[in-house]
Amino acid sequence: xxxxxxxxxxxxxxGIGPELAAKAWAExxxxxxxxxxxDPAHLPPGTPHVVIEDPAQTAAALTRGLPVLAHPFPAPxxxxxxxxxxxxxxxxxxxxxxxxxxxxxARAVCTAPISKQVLIDGAGFAYPxxxxxxxxxxxxxxxxxMIAAPDLRVVPATIHIPLSQVPSALTxxxxxxxxxxxxxxxxxxxxxxxxxxxxxxxNPHAGEGGKLGHEEGTxxxxxxxxxxxxxxxxxxxxxxxxxxxxAARARYDAAVAMYHDQALIPVKTLDFDRGVxxxxxxxxxxxxxxxxxAFDIAGEGIANPTSLIxxxxxxxxxxxxx
Amino acid sequence: MTSTKPxxxxxxxxxxGIGPELIAKLLNAEGVxxxxxxxxxxxxxxxxxxxxxxxxxLDLVSVAxxxxxxxxxxxxxxMDTIAPDAVEIARVTEAGGRCSLRCLDKALDLARDGVxxxxxxxxxxxxxxxxxxMNAEDEHRYIAQYLGFGGHHGELNVLDEMMTTRVTSHIGLxxxxxxxxxxxVSKAIGLAExxxxxxxxxxxxxxxxxxNPHAGDNGKFGREEIDILEPVIRAAQDRQKDxxxxxPSDTVFLKAIRGEVDAxxxxxxxxxxxxxxLLGFERGxxxxxxxxxxxxxxxxxxAFDIAGQNRANLxxTRAAFDLLVRMATTHRANRAAA
Numbered sequence: 001x002x003x004x005x006x007x008x009x010x011x012x013x014x015g016i017g018p019e020l021a022a023k024a025w026a027e028x029x030x031x032x033x034x035x036x037x038x039d040p041a042h043l044p045p046g047t048p049h050v051v052i053e054d055p056a057q058t059a060a061a062l063t064r065g066l067p068v069l070a071h072p073f074p075a076p077x078x079x080x081x082x083x084x085x086x087x088x089x090x091x092x093x094x095x096x097x098x099x100x101x102x103x104x105x106a107r108a109v110c111t112a113p114i115s116k117q118v119l120i121d122g123a124g125f126a127y128p129x130x131x132x133x134x135x136x137x138x139x140x141x142x143x144x145x146m147i148a149a150p151d152l153r154v155v156p157a158t159i160h161i162p163l164s165q166v167p168s169a170l171t172x173x174x175x176x177x178x179x180x181x182x183x184x185x186x187x188x189x190x191x192x193x194x195x196x197x198x199x200x201x202x203n204p205h206a207g208e209g210g211k212l213g214h215e216e217g218t219x220x221x222x223x224x225x226x227x228x229x230x231x232x233x234x235x236x237x238x239x240x241x242x243x244x245x246x247a248a249r250a251r252y253d254a255a256v257a258m259y260h261d262q263a264l265i266p267v268k269t270l271d272f273d274r275g276v277x278x279x280x281x282x283x284x285x286x287x288x289x290x291x292x293x294a295f296d297i298a299g300e301g302i303a304n305p306t307s308l309i310x311x312x313x314x315x316x317x318x319x320x321x322x
Numbered sequence: 323m324t325s326t327k328p329x330x331x332x333x334x335x336x337x338x339g340i341g342p343e344l345i346a347k348l349l350n351a352e353g354v355x356x357x358x359x360x361x362x363x364x365x366x367x368x369x370x371x372x373x374x375x376x377x378x379x380l381d382l383v384s385v386a387x388x389x390x391x392x393x394x395x396x397x398x399x400x401m402d403t404i405a406p407d408a409v410e411i412a413r414v415t416e417a418g419g420r421c422s423l424r425c426l427d428k429a430l431d432l433a434r435d436g437v438x439x440x441x442x443x444x445x446x447x448x449x450x451x452x453x454x455x456m457n458a459e460d461e462h463r464y465i466a467q468y469l470g471f472g473g474h475h476g477e478l479n480v481l482d483e484m485m486t487t488r489v490t491s492h493i494g495l496x497x498x499x500x501x502x503x504x505x506x507v508s509k510a511i512g513l514a515e516x517x518x519x520x521x522x523x524x525x526x527x528x529x530x531x532x533x534n535p536h537a538g539d540n541g542k543f544g545r546e547e548i549d550i551l552e553p554v555i556r557a558a559q560d561r562q563k564d565x566x567x568x569x570p571s572d573t574v575f576l577k578a579i580r581g582e583v584d585a586x587x588x589x590x591x592x593x594x595x596x597x598x599x600l601l602g603f604e605r606g607x608x609x610x611x612x613x614x615x616x617x618x619x620x621x622x623x624x625a626f627d628i629a630g631q632n633r634a635n636l637x638x639t640r641a642a643f644d645l646l647v648r649m650a651t652t653h654r655a656n657r658a659a660a
Contacts, residue, residue: 159535160535160536160539160542160543161535161543161544162499162533162534162538162543162544162545162546163495163498163499163533163534163535163544163589163590164498164499164500164544164546166495167495167496202494202495203494203495203496204491204492204493204494204495204590204591204592204595205492205591207494208492211492212492212493212494213493213494213495213496214494215494215496240592240595240596241591241592241595241596241598241599242599242603244596244599244600245599245600245603247603258495259495259535260535260536260572261535261571261572261593262592262596264535264571264572265571265572265575265593265596265597266596266597266600267572268572268573268576269572269575269576269579269596269597269600269601270600272573272576
């Protein structure tokens with residue numbers, strides 16, 4: 001049983017991260033041990049908070065306010081107006097959170113949104129995003145993104161590329177690794193002893209016997225058969241349009257999709273607010289809310305904390321089974 | 323003065339499937355006869371088979387073709403397309419396919435002659451239709467060919483108050499991006515607009531889904547949004563149409579669910595079908611849109627696994643009927659005005 005708290009990174013101080021942290025504490029109170037890693041001066045004025053010296057003080061602080069492990073930034077936060085001067089420390093907070101979880105002083109990392117462009121401009125950030133940076137910090141080659149909602153877990157095998165590039169980006173190696181990492185994550189981090197994975201077809205009707213595309217027949221189905229023979233509980237390729245209704249969902253623990261929207265349409269249509277991003281393949285648990293910095297509404301107090309709260313809850317739950 | 327109540331022609335679909343049972347249930351459902359005059363087009367024993375499967379009464383009254391409509395209630399146009407002992411429940415048969423096609427042909431004849439204002443068909447079995455000699459790619463193209471109709475037409479998928487149409491359909495994902503053209507997008511928008519107007523929406527609100535993740539994120543993940551979709555959408559807006567987008571496709575269906583738009587124009591098959599089948603597997607309706615006559619059918623298939631067992635759910639057929647009544651009412655009024 002891991003009784004360390006979850007570390008929540010502040011994300012871009014000009015985004016909705018700080019105000020969502022405050023709202024999450026107001027909602028969760030002492031019920032879920034987490035602390036914010038960031039600059040207390042970036043919190044919305046009047047936010048009840050307690051500056052802590054060590055993550056171990058989280059539980060005692062939670063009853064009085066949002067526990068904040070202080071990481072001073074050079075510039076104040078102006079909601080909606082990201083400051084390049086703060087970019088370096090936005091990145092440093094992520095690295096510090098990883099160090100805390102790797103040393104066992106935090107049980108899991110939950111990350112608030114960053115803006116890639118701000119980090120490139122202000123700190124020469126060389127990674128395509130959070131996930132790749134975390135993988136580099138952990139010394140891991142390949143990770144996968146899962147979106148987990150109460151009713152559905154999906155993993156897109158390809159992510160932020162044009163749809164026209166999906167067929168060529170999708171390779172047997174990539175799909176095999178995606179399935180393997182997903183299966184391992186379900187087992188180790190979700191506590192599912194014998195994970196069942198359903199793989200979507202690439203083409204409509206999963207190619208309909210080759211009439212609507214050949215990828216299923218030439219390599220996707222053979223790869224799945226090969227993995228079945230090795231003992232993996234993997235099925236498919238399933239027609240993507242009939243694998244996400246309730247009866248079909250009951251037959252698997254996670255769906256592996258071929259492209260971003262094939263995974264995101266079902267999960268957002270089913271559970272728009274409660275989808276949480278989970279990075280599988282890291283040596284620690286990392287979750288994040290399923291939205292961006294929302295500079296357009298930052299500071300107005302209207303940002304919806306549901307996804308961040310779900311991300312904190314999931315990070316906590318996933319480390320109970322570890 | 324003619325009645326404003328539409329006359330709806332109904333054919334059973336494949337007699338081996340759940341179509342006859344569903345139509346028997348429909349005819350016994352509340353409000354159906356108040357909404358339309360109904361013409362059953364098909365073999366008497368097939369209709370009786372459906373009633374027996376459903377355990378419901380059925381009164382077949384045949385009348386001369388010139389007496390159809392005008393509030394005569396349910397009438398029957400007798401057909402002789404299949405021998406009673408040739409009906410094999412839950413089997414793909416050439417005889418079942420022939421029955422399906424001949425009834426469809428007759429319904430199309432009656433529609434062309436202005437005897438009926440719309441057609442509802444029970445589920446067809448594609449393999450049976452092919453075995454019976456249908457040489458079109460699907461029933462929609464068959465209908466267009468039969469009617470000699472050369473205009474733009476296509477399938478629309480409907481769930482409750484959400485309608486979707488698509489720019490590309492049954493092609494490999496690899497082919498999709500190359501087939502997204504300004505002309506194709508305009509036609510898909512037009513098909514949604516025309517169908518919604520026929521269904522009674524005076525000013526349809528149409529959302530266009532993006533092709534790429536995050537709608538391309540300003541060109542970072544694909545340029546089709548900038549190069550093709552945005553100009554088409556702006557042109558539609560310039561013509562005072564309520565067309566918006568391109569919207570990221572993972573959240574565009576929420577707009578329809580929340581009632582903010584009436585239709586979503588999708589770029590490829592699974593984009594819309596994932597959302598629709600996820601939300602209402604048992605209530606989905608397919609519209610054969612753009613044709614000279616309103617035609618709807620339940621979105622599900624012949625369901626051989628439950629055929630003949632009185633387990634078929636009426637939901638999709640009822641929804642197909644209700645939508646058809648709205649479309650056929652407009653069609654009838656337009657015909658009367660012409």
